[in-house]
Amino acid sequence: xxxxxxxxxxxxxxxxxxGFGPSNVAMALALGEHNAGVGRQGAVTxxxxxxxxxxxxxxxxxxxxxxxxxxxxxDLVTLRNPAxxxxxxxxxxxxxxxxxxxxxxxxxPLRVEFHDYFEWAAAKVDDMVSYGHExxxxxxxxxxxxxxxxxxxxxxxxxxxxxxxxxxxxxxxLRPQMPxxxxxxxxxxxxxxLLSRVDTLDGTAPSRFVVVGAGQSAxxxxxxxxxxxxxxxxxxxxxxxxxxxxxxxxxxNRIFDPAAVDEYYTAPAxxxxxxxDYHGNTNYAVVDIDLIQDLYRESYREKxxxxxxLRFLNVSRLTDVVEAPDGVRTMVESLVTGEKTxxxxxxxxxxxxxxxADALGLLxxxxxxxxxxxxxxxxxxxDYRVVTSPGTRCGIYLQxxxxxxxxxxxxxxxNTAIRVGEILQSIIDRGPxxxxxxxxxxxLADEIGTPG
Numbered sequence: 074x075x076x077x078x079x080x081x082x083x084x085x086x087x088x089x090x091x092g093f094g095p096s097n098v099a100m101a102l103a104l105g106e107h108n109a110g111v112g113r114q115g116a117v118t119x120x121x122x123x124x125x126x127x128x129x130x131x132x133x134x135x136x137x138x139x140x141x142x143x144x145x146x147x148d149l150v151t152l153r154n155p156a157x158x159x160x161x162x163x164x165x166x167x168x169x170x171x172x173x174x175x176x177x178x179x180x181x182p183l184r185v186e187f188h189d190y191f192e193w194a195a196a197k198v199d200d201m202v203s204y205g206h207e208x209x210x211x212x213x214x215x216x217x218x219x220x221x222x223x224x225x226x227x228x229x230x231x232x233x234x235x236x237x238x239x240x241x242x243x244x245x246x247l248r249p250q251m252p253x254x255x256x257x258x259x260x261x262x263x264x265x266x267l268l269s270r271v272d273t274l275d276g277t278a279p280s281r282f283v284v285v286g287a288g289q290s291a292x293x294x295x296x297x298x299x300x301x302x303x304x305x306x307x308x309x310x311x312x313x314x315x316x317x318x319x320x321x322x323x324x325x326n327r328i329f330d331p332a333a334v335d336e337y338y339t340a341p342a343x344x345x346x347x348x349x350d351y352h353g354n355t356n357y358a359v360v361d362i363d364l365i366q367d368l369y370r371e372s373y374r375e376k377x378x379x380x381x382x383l384r385f386l387n388v389s390r391l392t393d394v395v396e397a398p399d400g401v402r403t404m405v406e407s408l409v410t411g412e413k414t415x416x417x418x419x420x421x422x423x424x425x426x427x428x429x430a431d432a433l434g435l436l437x438x439x440x441x442x443x444x445x446x447x448x449x450x451x452x453x454x455x456d457y458r459v460v461t462s463p464g465t466r467c468g469i470y471l472q473x474x475x476x477x478x479x480x481x482x483x484x485x486x487x488n489t490a491i492r493v494g495e496i497l498q499s500i501i502d503r504g505p506x507x508x509x510x511x512x513x514x515x516x517l518a519d520e521i522g523t524p525g
Contacts, residue, residue, distance in 0.1 A: 082237070083224060083235045083236055083237040084237065085118075085222065085237045085239065086118045086120050086236060086238050086239070087117045087118045087119060087238075087239050087240060087500060087505070088100075088104070088117065088118070088119035088238065088239070088240050088241075088242055088500065089119070089120055089121070089122070089223075089225045089236055089238035089240070089241055089242070090119065090120070090122070090241075090242045090244060091121075091208050091242070091244065091245055091435060092121070092122075092123060092243065092244040092245040092246060092472075093121045093122070093123035093125075093128065093195070093202045093204070093244070094123075094130055094244055095130055095149060095191055095486060095489060096244040096246075096472035096489055096492070096493065097121055097242060097244035097472065098128070098149060098191065098194055098195045098198065099150065099489045099492075099493045100119075100121075100242055100244070100472070100493040100496065100497065101119065101121060101195075101198040101201045101202070102149055102150055102157070102194060102197070102198060102493075103150075103153065103490075103493045103494055103497050104198075104201070104497065105197070105198055105201075106150075106154060106157065106159075107497060107501075117500065117501065119201055120201055120202070120203070121201055121203070122202070122206040122207070122208050122225070122227045123202055123203070123205075123206065124205070124207040124208075125204065127204055128191060128192050128195040128196075128204075130191055131184075131188075131265065132188070132268065132269070133264070133265045133266050133268045133269050134184070134264060134265060134267060134268070134290060135184055135185045135188055135268060136184070136185075136267070136268070136293055136297050137183075137185060138183070139183070139184045139185075139293055140181045140183055140184060140361075141182055141183075141187050142289065142321075143329075143485070143486050143487055144180040144181065145161045145162075145180060145181070145182050145187070146161075146180070147329075147486055147487050147489075147490070148160055148161040148187075148486075148490070149191070149194055149489060150490050151490060152331070152488075152490040152491050153490040153491055153493070153494040154490075154494075159194050159197060161187070161190050164190045164193050164194070167193070203227065203229070205229050206227040206228065206234070207227060207228050207229075208225060208227050208435055209226050209227065209228045209233070210224075210225075210226040210437060211223050211224070211225055211226070211241070211435055211437055211439050212224045212226070212437060212438060213438055213439050213442070213465075213467070214237060214467075218464065219464050219465070219466045220439075220461075220464060220465040220466060221239075221466045221467060222237045222238060222239055223237070223238050223436075223439055223467050224236070224238075225237075225238055225241070238467065239466075239468070239500075239505060240467060240468040240469070240500050241467070241468070241469045241470065242470045242472060242496060243432050243469070243470065243473075243474075244473060245430040245435070245473070246430060246473060246484075247427035247428065247429055247430065247473070247484060248427060248428055248429075248430050249263040249264075249265045249266075249427055250263075250428045251263060251423055251425060252423065252425060255394055255423065258396055259273070260396050260400065260419065260420050260421065261394065261396060261420075261421050261423070262420060262422045262423065263422070263423050263424075263425070264286075264290040264293075264422060264423070264424045265427075267294060267297070267422065270420075271298075271301065274302075274420075277419075278304060279305050279419035279420065280304070280305055280306065280419060281305060281306045281307075281416075281417065281418045282298045282302070282305060282306070282308065282418060282421075282422065283308045283391065283401075283403060283416060283418040283420070283421045283422070284298070284307065284308070284310070284421075284422045285310050285311070285391050285421065285422065285423050285424060285425065286311060286358075286423065286425055286426075287311035287312070287316055287317070287358055287360075287424075288357070288358045288359060288424060288426065289319070289359065289360050289364075290424040290426075291309065291311070291316075291360075291424030292309075292316055292360045292361075292364050292365065292368060293364070294424055295307055295309050295368065295383070296364065296367065296368060298422075299371070303382075305419075306381075306382045306384060307382060307383055307384070308384045308385075308386055309383075309384070309386065310386045310389055310390065310391050310405060311385075311386075311387060311389070312387075312388060312389065312390055312408055313388070314387050314388060315365075315385070315387060316360040316365045316368070317354065317359050317360065318359060318361070318365060319354065319355065319359035319360060319361055319362070320352075320359070321361075326355065328348070328355055328480070328481055328482075329355070329481070329482055329485070329487035329488065331488060331491045333480060333482075334479050334480055334482060334488060334491075335455075337479060337480035338455050338478060338480070345480075348480070349480075349481065352481065353481075355481070356481055356485065357426075358426075371383055372385065386405055386416075388407065388409055389405050389406060389407055389408060390405070390406050390408060391403050391404070391405060391406075391416075391421070392404045392405075392406050392413070400417050400418055400419050401417070401418050401419070401420065401421045403415070403416050403417070403418060403421060404416065429473050429474040429476075429483075429484060430473070430474070431474075432451060432471050432473065433451060433459075436469070439467075442461045442462045442465045443459045443460070443461055443462075443469065444459070444460040444461065444462065446477075448477075450477050450478075451471065451474065451475075452478075453471060453478045453479070456470075456495055456498075457470045457471050457472070457479070457492065457495065457496050457499075458470050458496075458499060468499070468500060468503060470496050470499070470500075472489075472492065472496070
């Protein structure tokens with residue numbers, strides 16, 4: 074797929090990837106396996122830019138006893154290629170822990186171990202990535218009246234580099250979400266800050282933490298802070314009566330199957346909404362039942378002993394959060410009575426989730442070529458390619474930010490291996506030549522009637 078260029082032209086790649094988290098690491102692994110099987114002539118060329126100085130995935134939540142919520146078989150490669158040398162099992166073999174893991178009889182590794190697997194896999198393809206490079210501009214390149222390529226400008230320190238791409242694969246991940254009007258500070262944290270921020274408290278004696286939220290991260294933060302600071306009170310504030318258990322039953326888990334993406338994609342809008350309502354409790358604002366039981370057991374034990382450090386302020390919300398030099402002044406409001414009770418803390422931790430990064434926000438003028446639905450969301454074909462205006466040849470693929478079209482696995486690990494295989498096959502099928510923009514995206518654009 075290579076093409077001769079003038080000496081002063083930027084290098085052309087079949088794929089430029091923006092971001093190098095698990096999704097684009099999986100893409101790089103799929104590329105490596107494909108290229109190894111087809112030889113030089115059929116190779117797909119690619120390069121990735123990652124603004125972090127090295128690979129990192131939710132480092133602030135790598136609590137030492139926290140486990141994954143997905144099976145180890147849903148790693149970066151196995152569901153696409155069970156024989157891959159980049160599987161979690163191959164990682165374990167390389168670390169000398171395969172037999173130990175098998176004897177452990179557990180599908181769910183420690184989160185810190187799975188992060189180490191990700192780092193191990195990323196190192197296998199580190200020749201494809203430039204770390205410490207932030208993408209600052211994406212500009213269209215027109216040839217014969219068609220947007221054939223995009224130029225991607227990345228900055229590292231005070232220097233910039235420009236690479237040209239036939240296709241973009243955007244995997245910029247999720248961004249921490251805070252309530253409106255609340256900013257992160259040294260005393261007001263998001264759960265993603267936990268491990269980096271908590272170390273700043275060493276040598277101090279915090280007396281109270283407040284954790285806001287009712288999902289897995291909230292419960293993990295409550296348990297961790299309660300254990301780490303044995304003299305401190307930990308108050309969990311949430312609007313429910315208690316934590317709700319995650320539905321990880323076998324039939325419900327079919328919502329994460331690759332086939333479920335096909336069904337969700339073709340379903341009418343009202344059925345899409347129903348499916349999310351029915352099965353949101355497989356992933357959103359829910360907690361592993363074992364952790365729920367551990368927290369309740371500890372709370373009851375403290376009541377028996379008359380030394381309650383673990384408090385659950387349920388059917389309530391936190392208001393009037395104001396940071397002071399010596400702590401955070403808050404108010405807890407009952408959702409039933411409206412009664413407000415002051416509650417001061419050394420630290421407030423918000424477990425208020427994440428939102429997808431603006432997938433098209435980096436694209437500048439190129440974003441104007443992307444079609445959107447009536448709600449302003451990207452219009453996305455089944456192969457994860459954004460539908461673009463006529464005359465746009467360059468493909469723009471999304472890894473994340475497609476929940477409205479592809480369902481609950483949009484930004485989850487469950488379908489990552491399959492998704493990257495589908496994206497890669499789409500890029501290969503479309504090929505480097507003109508006239509292969511594809512009928513399906515244009516049909517979608519015509520049906521929805523969105524402007525170009």
